[in-house]
Amino acid sequence: MSATPIKPAPQLREKGRLMSASEIERTLIRLAHEIVEKNNGAANLGLVGIKRRGVPLAQRLAAMIQNIEKSPVDTGVLDIAFYRDDLSTRDVRPVITPGAIGFDVNGRDIILMDDVLYTGRTIRAALDALFDHGRPKSVQLLVLIDRGWRELPIEATFIGRTVQTSDREIIEVKLQEIDGSEQVLLVERV
Secondary structure, eight states, X not given: OOOOOOOOOOOEEEEXXXXXXXXXXXXXXXXXXXXXXHTTSSTTEEEEEETTTHHHHHHHXXXXXXXXXXXXXXXXXXXXXXXXXXXXXXXXXXXXXXXXXXXXOTTOEXXXXXXXXXXXXXXXXXXXXXXXXXXXXXXXXXXXXXOXXXXXXXXXXXXXXXXXXXXXXXXXXXXXXXHSSOEEXXXXXX
16 A cells, blocks of 8 residues: 655745735724615624634624624624535535524524635535524625635625635635734735
């Protein structure tokens, strides 16, 4: 039995900073106001962050919307690990724990949140996972960065910033809660 050669990790070169901490903050404030305006308030809203970086985005936006509307906004966490179509788990359905998101999604206007929208496959998996938890009244998508290159017909309702990228470029979102720093970088495989 021969050993499979291990591929070295791709080398990445930073091309530039797309957003600073203050730019991220200003963008989230704008998005919070857009959410409130589009949904005529926050009475029926539930914000669901896709695990990892969608979660702090949902928590921050909930706090901002609560400040605007003077009423609390439910936030939840969605783990899509078992829903990815790039896993070889055919015919295996994940076990859904009631309340795993953190609140009942049935009949709610859900805003699904992620840091970067790229091919659309993560969002497709998130929709599958979300509907296994219940039937929302509506689902809207919020992303901090939309970088194009869609492979599925998925479009965000709320976009922090649109950045045209090449297939060699990668958007790296760094959030204080997860990464210990706050910025959005454009990097390139070399």
